[in-house]
Amino acid sequence: ADEPLILGIETSCDETGVGIVRGHTLLADALASSVEEHARFGGVVPEVASRAHLEAIVPTMDRALTEAGVTLADIDAIAVTSGPGLAGALLVGVAAAKGYALAAEKPVYGVNHLAAHVAVDTLEHGPLPEPAIALLVSGGHSSLLLVDDLARGVTPLGATIDDAAGEAFDKVARLLGLPFPGGPPIDREARAGDAASIAFPRGLTAAKDLAAHRYDFSFSGLKTAVARWVEARQRAGEPVPVADVAASFQEAVCDVLTSKALAACRAQGIETLVIGGGVAANSRLRAMAEQRAEKYGIQVRVPRPKLCTDNGAMVAALGSHLVAAGVAPSRLYLPADSALPL
Ligand code: KG4
Numbered sequence: 001a002d003e004p005l006i007l008g009i010e011t012s013c014d015e016t017g018v019g020i021v022r023g024h025t026l027l028a029d030a031l032a033s034s035v036e037e038h039a040r041f042g043g044v045v046p047e048v049a050s051r052a053h054l055e056a057i058v059p060t061m062d063r064a065l066t067e068a069g070v071t072l073a074d075i076d077a078i079a080v081t082s083g084p085g086l087a088g089a090l091l092v093g094v095a096a097a098k099g100y101a102l103a104a105e106k107p108v109y110g111v112n113h114l115a116a117h118v119a120v121d122t123l124e125h126g127p128l129p130e131p132a133i134a135l136l137v138s139g140g141h142s143s144l145l146l147v148d149d150l151a152r153g154v155t156p157l158g159a160t161i162d163d164a165a166g167e168a169f170d171k172v173a174r175l176l177g178l179p180f181p182g183g184p185p186i187d188r189e190a191r192a193g194d195a196a197s198i199a200f201p202r203g204l205t206a207a208k209d210l211a212a213h214r215y216d217f218s219f220s221g222l223k224t225a226v227a228r229w230v231e232a233r234q235r236a237g238e239p240v241p242v243a244d245v246a247a248s249f250q251e252a253v254c255d256v257l258t259s260k261a262l263a264a265c266r267a268q269g270i271e272t273l274v275i276g277g278g279v280a281a282n283s284r285l286r287a288m289a290e291q292r293a294e295k296y297g298i299q300v301r302v303p304r305p306k307l308c309t310d311n312g313a314m315v316a317a318l319g320s321h322l323v324a325a326g327v328a329p330s331r332l333y334l335p336a337d338s339a340l341p342l
């Protein structure tokens with residue numbers, strides 16, 4: 001119990017999260033979501049998200065402290081997502097972190113949201129072997145990262161050149177008349193469908209694309225292919241086999257994600273693949289990654305679904321890692337940076 005007690009604040013998108021950890025042990029993970037307020041718009045509305053964070057931040061903070069059975073005075077450091085994300089949403093978390101830090105005389109650590117998605121796995125599986133490859137797939141990001149040293153930063157190997165993987169799930173769900181966010185209903189529908197029934201394209205996997213885009217992703221062509229397929233059915237007056245479309249679409253996304261992530265591991269001789277972000281909650285992605293990795297002796301680490309989507313615990317986990325590594329805290333004029341690089 002000598003390890004420092006770290007509180008993490010997350011407000012980069014539509015989840016207000018406050019997590020508390022000691023070392024790799026999760027003590028509290030309080031969450032307030034504005035996802036239902038965005039559902040009727042089919043995507044996150046920045047102004048609505050900012051206002052919701054403003055209303056939720058103090059009660060969520062109080063809930064986390066109560067859940068962990070500690071007070072602000074017991075906390076050793078406060079970590080907060082300083083980017084990337086929605087500018088107004090980030091500002092609420094950063095301002096709150098600074099306010100609490102100033103009032104309680106605690107150091108504050110501004111952390112990168114993507115690195116936090118990687119760090120959260122340590123709460124479930126312990127220290128991350130380095131180097132590792134990280135596949136980060138969420139509503140806002142799809143990236144392959146080389147994690148040499150999580151405390152000093154990570155190296156991007158590739159990213160999406162158009163839509164993020166989660167965005168593709170959300171758009172295809174909308175097309176199929178499924179609710180927002182689209183990942184969970186597609187995951188559910190797909191279980192009853194035939195993943196081999198429709199051959200949807202695998203973006204940037206052809207030899208000519210691989211030369212220039214080895215570890216990049218593209219999902220907009222896939223989304224368009226699904227739209228065309230569905231429209232053709234509707235024009236012909238035939239019913240749309242939702243489960244088959246969902247399963248075939250999901251199969252294409254998971255195929256691309258796992259083959260590129262495992263190619264990166266093998267090219268660099270790396271034996272650990274960690275997967276994070278909201279799409280890492282996808283049941284087919286988890287199963288396919290494990291199945292394919294086994295052939296190469298690569299270990300796949302995916303945290304439980306609740307830790308994959310945005311939360312405060314991931315920010316606390318990265319803060320804890322930074323403190324343990326002796327990294328200096330941020331200055332109190334720490335800005336929110338919507339395009340914060342890794
Ligand atoms: O990491 P996250 O909570 O927020 C961002 O940082 O974007 O990710 C949200 C995204 C949404 O696009 C949602 O549809 C997707 O993660 N998602 C899923 C699943 N659960 C959430 N995608 C596929 N399968 C799922 N089970």
Ligand code: ZN
Nearest residue numbers: 138277278310
């Ligand atoms: Zn995220």
